[in-house]
Amino acid sequence: MTPLRVAVLISGNGSNLQALIDAAADGTLGGDICVVVSNRAEAFGLERARQAGIPAHVIEHRAFADRVAFDRALLDLLQGYAPELVALAGFMRVLGSEFVARYAGRILNVHPSLLPAFPGLDTHERALHARVEEHGASIHFVTEALDAGPVIVQGKVTVSDGDTAETLAERVHGVEHRIYPAAVAWYAQQRLVCRDGRAWFDGSPLEEPKIL
Numbered sequence: 001m002t003p004l005r006v007a008v009l010i011s012g013n014g015s016n017l018q019a020l021i022d023a024a025a026d027g028t029l030g031g032d033i034c035v036v037v038s039n040r041a042e043a044f045g046l047e048r049a050r051q052a053g054i055p056a057h058v059i060e061h062r063a064f065a066d067r068v069a070f071d072r073a074l075l076d077l078l079q080g081y082a083p084e085l086v087a088l089a090g091f092m093r094v095l096g097s098e099f100v101a102r103y104a105g106r107i108l109n110v111h112p113s114l115l116p117a118f119p120g121l122d123t124h125e126r127a128l129h130a131r132v133e134e135h136g137a138s139i140h141f142v143t144e145a146l147d148a149g150p151v152i153v154q155g156k157v158t159v160s161d162g163d164t165a166e167t168l169a170e171r172v173h174g175v176e177h178r179i180y181p182a183a184v185a186w187y188a189q190q191r192l193v194c195r196d197g198r199a200w201f202d203g204s205p206l207e208e209p210k211i212l
């Protein structure tokens with residue numbers, strides 16, 4: 001099978017990007033990262049991409065009048081790399097309907113909570129405030145609704161009394177680095193598809209997210 005062409009969108013540190021780069025390098029991803037795009041010039045993930053010999057681009061969202069114009073610039077850039085999958089890895093921009101429609105069923109996101117709990121920002125603080133016993137990370141297909149597309153796989157951490165947002169973030173990151181490459185590999189192997197607004201795995205709709 002030819003390796004899946006994966007575009008990765010980032011905004012910051014890029015530790016999830018690094019997990020995908022490492023999995024591509026050791027052959028477990030089933031894909032190659034063909035391009036990395038950041039909406040912030042200072043994102044350290046750009047350096048990780050360059051170190052790995054992956055084309056790295058910046059499209060500053062601030063340079064565009066609105067979301068539609070930014071999304072179009074992103075679409076134009078990506079078109080030249082012909083990605084089959086777009087992986088959002090700490091990409092802190094909401095993608096609009098035109099972008100989502102162009103890559104319908106072919107966009108994945110990693111989110112630092114056990115969705116549908118805590119969509120949006122500050123998930124670790126909110127998990128602590130809510131005194132949940134379990135927290136974690138989710139990989140989901142992206143739809144127009146923020147953090148609400150079909151969830152594919154989750155990994156859990158147990159919340160302890162002494163946890164802070166920082167300690168939780170660190171453990172959740174560890175989970176993300178495990179489950180994101182796995183989800184991309186399933187997609188590359190065509191075990192995972194998004195159809196009729198649902199995630200399908202090995203030919204059956206997922207009733208519950210898989211747990212890794």
Ligand code: GAR
Pocket residue numbers: 011012013014015016017045089090091092110111112120121173176
């Ligand atoms: C990750 O924890 C990811 O789940 C989160 O940003 C972090 C990026 O870390 N994404 C979101 O909150 C998306 N709404 P990284 O840059 O080190 O991969």
